[in-house]
Amino acid sequence: MGTLAGSPPTDRAQACNLTSLPIDDQRGIQGMLCVILTEMSLFVCLFSAYFYLGIDKNRWAADQPPKLMYALVMLVVLLSSSAVLEWGERQISRQRYAAARIALIATIAIGLVFMVLQALEYQDHWKTLTPYSDSYGSIFYALTTFHAAHVAVGLMLLSYVAFLPRYGPLAAPFRPYKVVSLYWHFVDIVWIFIVLILYVIPHFTAHG
Amino acid sequence: MSTLAIEQRLTELWERPKTVRGWFATVDHKDLGIRYVVTAFVFLLVGGAEALLMRIQLSGPEETVLGPESYNQIFSMHGITMIFWYAAPILSGFAVFLIPLMIGARDMAFPRLNAFTYWAYLLSGILLYIAPAIGQAPHGGWFAYMPYTGIQFSPSYGLDFYALSLIFLTVSTTGGAANFIVTILRLRAPGMTISRMPLFLYSTLTISFAILLALPALTVACVFMELDRRWGTHFFQIANGGDPILWQQLFWFFGHPWVYVIFLPATGMISMIVPVFSRRPIVGHPYIAISTILTGAIGFGVWLHHMFTIGMSDMAMSFFSAGSMTISIFTTVQVFAWVATIWKGRPVLTAAMLYAVGAIALLVIGGLNGVFTGIVPVDWQVHNTYYVVAHIHYVIVGANVFPVFAAIYYWGPKMTGRMLNERLGKWSFWVMFLGFNLAFFPMHILGLMGMPRRIYTYPSGMGFGPMNMLVTIGGFILGLGILITIINVWISMRSGPIAGRNPWNSDGLEWETDSPPKAYATVHIPIVVSRHSLWDDNDEAYDPENERVLDQARMTPTTTVLDAEPVGIATIPGDSLAPLLAAVTMFVLFIALIFQLLWLALAAFLATFALCGYWLWPSTQEIA
Numbered sequence: 001m002g003t004l005a006g007s008p009p010t011d012r013a014q015a016c017n018l019t020s021l022p023i024d025d026q027r028g029i030q031g032m033l034c035v036i037l038t039e040m041s042l043f044v045c046l047f048s049a050y051f052y053l054g055i056d057k058n059r060w061a062a063d064q065p066p067k068l069m070y071a072l073v074m075l076v077v078l079l080s081s082s083a084v085l086e087w088g089e090r091q092i093s094r095q096r097y098a099a100a101r102i103a104l105i106a107t108i109a110i111g112l113v114f115m116v117l118q119a120l121e122y123q124d125h126w127k128t129l130t131p132y133s134d135s136y137g138s139i140f141y142a143l144t145t146f147h148a149a150h151v152a153v154g155l156m157l158l159s160y161v162a163f164l165p166r167y168g169p170l171a172a173p174f175r176p177y178k179v180v181s182l183y184w185h186f187v188d189i190v191w192i193f194i195v196l197i198l199y200v201i202p203h204f205t206a207h208g
Numbered sequence: 209m210s211t212l213a214i215e216q217r218l219t220e221l222w223e224r225p226k227t228v229r230g231w232f233a234t235v236d237h238k239d240l241g242i243r244y245v246v247t248a249f250v251f252l253l254v255g256g257a258e259a260l261l262m263r264i265q266l267s268g269p270e271e272t273v274l275g276p277e278s279y280n281q282i283f284s285m286h287g288i289t290m291i292f293w294y295a296a297p298i299l300s301g302f303a304v305f306l307i308p309l310m311i312g313a314r315d316m317a318f319p320r321l322n323a324f325t326y327w328a329y330l331l332s333g334i335l336l337y338i339a340p341a342i343g344q345a346p347h348g349g350w351f352a353y354m355p356y357t358g359i360q361f362s363p364s365y366g367l368d369f370y371a372l373s374l375i376f377l378t379v380s381t382t383g384g385a386a387n388f389i390v391t392i393l394r395l396r397a398p399g400m401t402i403s404r405m406p407l408f409l410y411s412t413l414t415i416s417f418a419i420l421l422a423l424p425a426l427t428v429a430c431v432f433m434e435l436d437r438r439w440g441t442h443f444f445q446i447a448n449g450g451d452p453i454l455w456q457q458l459f460w461f462f463g464h465p466w467v468y469v470i471f472l473p474a475t476g477m478i479s480m481i482v483p484v485f486s487r488r489p490i491v492g493h494p495y496i497a498i499s500t501i502l503t504g505a506i507g508f509g510v511w512l513h514h515m516f517t518i519g520m521s522d523m524a525m526s527f528f529s530a531g532s533m534t535i536s537i538f539t540t541v542q543v544f545a546w547v548a549t550i551w552k553g554r555p556v557l558t559a560a561m562l563y564a565v566g567a568i569a570l571l572v573i574g575g576l577n578g579v580f581t582g583i584v585p586v587d588w589q590v591h592n593t594y595y596v597v598a599h600i601h602y603v604i605v606g607a608n609v610f611p612v613f614a615a616i617y618y619w620g621p622k623m624t625g626r627m628l629n630e631r632l633g634k635w636s637f638w639v640m641f642l643g644f645n646l647a648f649f650p651m652h653i654l655g656l657m658g659m660p661r662r663i664y665t666y667p668s669g670m671g672f673g674p675m676n677m678l679v680t681i682g683g684f685i686l687g688l689g690i691l692i693t694i695i696n697v698w699i700s701m702r703s704g705p706i707a708g709r710n711p712w713n714s715d716g717l718e719w720e721t722d723s724p725p726k727a728y729a730t731v732h733i734p735i736v737v738s739r740h741s742l743w744d745d746n747d748e749a750y751d752p753e754n755e756r757v758l759d760q761a762r763m764t765p766t767t768t769v770l771d772a773e774p775v776g777i778a779t780i781p782g783d784s785l786a787p788l789l790a791a792v793t794m795f796v797l798f799i800a801l802i803f804q805l806l807w808l809a810l811a812a813f814l815a816t817f818a819l820c821g822y823w824l825w826p827s828t829q830e831i832a
Contacts, residue, residue, distance in 0.1 A: 016398050016735055016774060017755040022764040024776035027317050027390055034386035034420055042424035045458060049428065052454055053443070075620035133439050138441035142432070160821050173779050174824075 028174030029182065036186045039150070043190050046143050047197055053135045064128065065202035066140070070121040071195045074114055076190045081110035085181050092177055097167045100177065104162050107184065111155045118148050140198060147194055150187045157183060214731060217759045222314065222727035224783055233783040235319035238725060240326045241305025242623055247330055248298035252609075254337075255289035258282050258688065258713035260683055263647075267680040269668035279664035280347035281366070285340060288370065292377055293333045295470035295608050300384050302615055303412045305623060307388065309718035309725060312397030312734040312748075314764040315780045317390035320787050320823055321383050327791035328380035332373050335798055345490040348368035349662065350465065352433070354444040359437045365802060368437060371430040372798045378423045379794070385419035388412050395765045397717065398774045399736035406716055406739075410477030410497045414504035415469045421508070422465035429458035438804055453518060460511035462533030466497060468507040470604065472500055474611035475542055475571075481611075481618050482546050484714045486553025486559035489740060492545040499538040506535045516587045524586050532582035539575055542749065543568060556714075559633025564616035566641050570606025574599060577652065592662075595655025601648045604781055613640070613693060620697065621711055625724045626704030632696040635695050640689030646682025650675045715740035720748055732756045733765055736772070786823035790816050 088103025131141040149152045167177055224234045254721070265274040272280065305323060316322045332628055339345045346366040346488035348357040357367045392413045397404070432443040433455070442448035444455055483490040490496065512520065512528040546568055555561065577599045580586050588640055590596060604698050614634075621627050666672050710719040719742055721729050733756040734741065734748035741748055751757070758764065762780040767773055
């Protein structure tokens, strides 16, 4: 024992010095990617339920498609918030942490505007459709509320990061800014699919 | 620095204080893994007791031990307990204990998440068992088909407990899966390339991805169920445009991958145990690895075979029947690899090996009758009969319980530091094997005779009586066999012979550590140069310059995904009460949701978020 005898080990094994390696800061991002994967599956299930319930139904979105206006405005709002946040991330890599923090707070503000618009949209929509009307109402409100809940959690996460004391490389070993940004971008992308599937497509398939 | 001083430093860094707070705040994967195993085993005993109650009721025609409603509640609790709170968590328990040791890491990638998922698992089980405690257990079977489980036919709180304790459990299971993925992909010891990974890691990695992709379907189904039951929506009611079949679609889209979640890690265990006791490397390592991954992938394309009787197009039936046949090929690859390993080796029939071989035999029977039920006309004939009950038990007991017992005999000494009694182990195996086959083989015949499942009694004169008596006797013999192992473990922990590092002369890195392993596992992070670290000539601990000690803080190396080249140092957080408290507030959240106390639910949600914030708050110590 004590020597590397027998079949020659790789050079890599012999020259393995761990003392000089940098601190790993990738695990948080990788954990978040797992969360996003499972959340993606969650929304795929919800969209599948939407299509499944819509097969062979008399009264469905095709009769009275939801109005496009709110959804499109909300789409623009959310996408702009993602752009602002992306800009903030770039400030981090340039070590301009104050600018990054401002970008984060701006993102939160835009996200709050989205929530207000969502409430107004519900108020308007409620006149013709409620979750209690039929299965279409149930799945419509379930899907959009699931998304709104994700936006709310995203806003809470962004606010948490806004309060963190430091953003530099020596802060937490988990790069919280990047982790939360990934989640926020994901929630925005989900909204694109909601607009497409729940709002836009029914206008093309509407029977007169 | 002398080795003794290094060991002392590492012990100070890693060992949890022996206080009450230390017990609750620990994030050590070895503590948590053992807790997982013990908790899941308790659920096995509870579920087993429920099964025996059912068997007493069914031992003869027109028995009156249980009434119809209590029978329904008990068979539902039996299925729910075994499928959700025993079968997967016990495998997670072994994985939590073993995986960091197998890859030469000092803990999981997210140790506090690991603690949280354990506490959430425990508390979700307690939440489920509040239902029978208040006399309102779920009574819709473990798959709780709509519309029977709607508010109209099931007004008690039973199914609310079902839906919300399952959602709570999915939070725990999802967290665990993410933890396994990052741990296995990032924390492997330098040199443990993807092709040198032990097969148990392949199976756990596969099922972790399956969990991430499949579990949301269960969450969505349970949310819809709860919304329909208590909040007036119409997902499952035909009258308002809903569809009860939606429940079945969502449930089985989750349910079939779940079968592989409770099956693949157990086959991974067999792939670890069989070669050690055949005294040779496993035959076809890459083929088993690929079969494992393909089983997980194709497992997403077979779910309609649970629903052949609901009416669907010929094309759908053919497709899903063919998918079900395809998946049996991958299991067959594994079975042939095990048989070839035994054939070409010099098998030693220890208790662990007996359980592994017994598992292979039962899995073959369960696989074959599964192929039968995958054929559409046969399925129509035997659907909802005892034939299906026989199939599910051959697969799950054969490919989960027996491998778990093999694991108890094989890895148990690593966990406790003491050997189990081989003679008692072999007795336990033969009693269990005999009892199991006596209990479940006659069910095939009962099913073909037409005895439906889930009936609380049957009239005399149907000819079901004698065989049911046989089943009941077999059930009790199976229970006796399990009892022998429990006694064996108890004796072993008091007076078993000391195991030492590597009692079986195994090949895996976990046997490089002490039994039980030190809190920091090994002083020197091992270096891997082959698939069988302890069977090659390389000394994993060779490190004269102390370059792989990492005793500045709680640290373990991170490596690249494919080639396992060291690229960084992962800091491991210390003990914390936050995971336990977050699990408790989440428990309150789900209680509040069951009884529709919205303000309490909101408060509990915010408390959970605040606790998670506290848990993740960067401490200045971590910078070091």
